[in-house]
Amino acid sequence: MKKEDLVVKYKGKDRFLLNGSLIEAQDCLENLEEIKNLHVKRFEIEERMKDKSSDMLALDKEWTENQFSLQDAWKFKRNKNFHRFWRIPSCKCPRMDNEDNYPYGRYAITSACGIHWPSFVEERKEENEDV
Numbered sequence: 001m002k003k004e005d006l007v008v009k010y011k012g013k014d015r016f017l018l019n020g021s022l023i024e025a026q027d028c029l030e031n032l033e034e035i036k037n038l039h040v041k042r043f044e045i046e047e048r049m050k051d052k053s054s055d056m057l058a059l060d061k062e063w064t065e066n067q068f069s070l071q072d073a074w075k076f077k078r079n080k081n082f083h084r085f086w087r088i089p090s091c092k093c094p095r096m097d098n099e100d101n102y103p104y105g106r107y108a109i110t111s112a113c114g115i116h117w118p119s120f121v122e123e124r125k126e127e128n129e130d131v
């Protein structure tokens, strides 16, 4: 595997380097192109999240779905606790606290975050409706 094969390009620039030894360990080389395409899609979603007039709830769902697809392509089990959502540009959730809790979950979401607070409120509403 050449290093250049592991580079994810976005808008003509080198944007991300995939972990070659992890690809070997997971035996997922056959999914390399798919993994790269999913990262490009992630960058697109994150870019749309910078626009405050976007539908954040819909974008947040797309982003989470994209993370699950990445976990599939990497042959990992789908697990939301491994989604580092606080690294999304313009996310206002507490980064240090959440990195500390990674990957155990119970992550902090702040009402100041225009991306994650609306989804958090929506999920809570759905939970209450189930009761």
Ligand SMILES: [Zn+2]
Pocket (backbone or CB within 6 Å): 085, 086, 091, 092, 093, 109, 110, 113, 114, 115, 116, 117
């Ligand atoms: Zn956030």
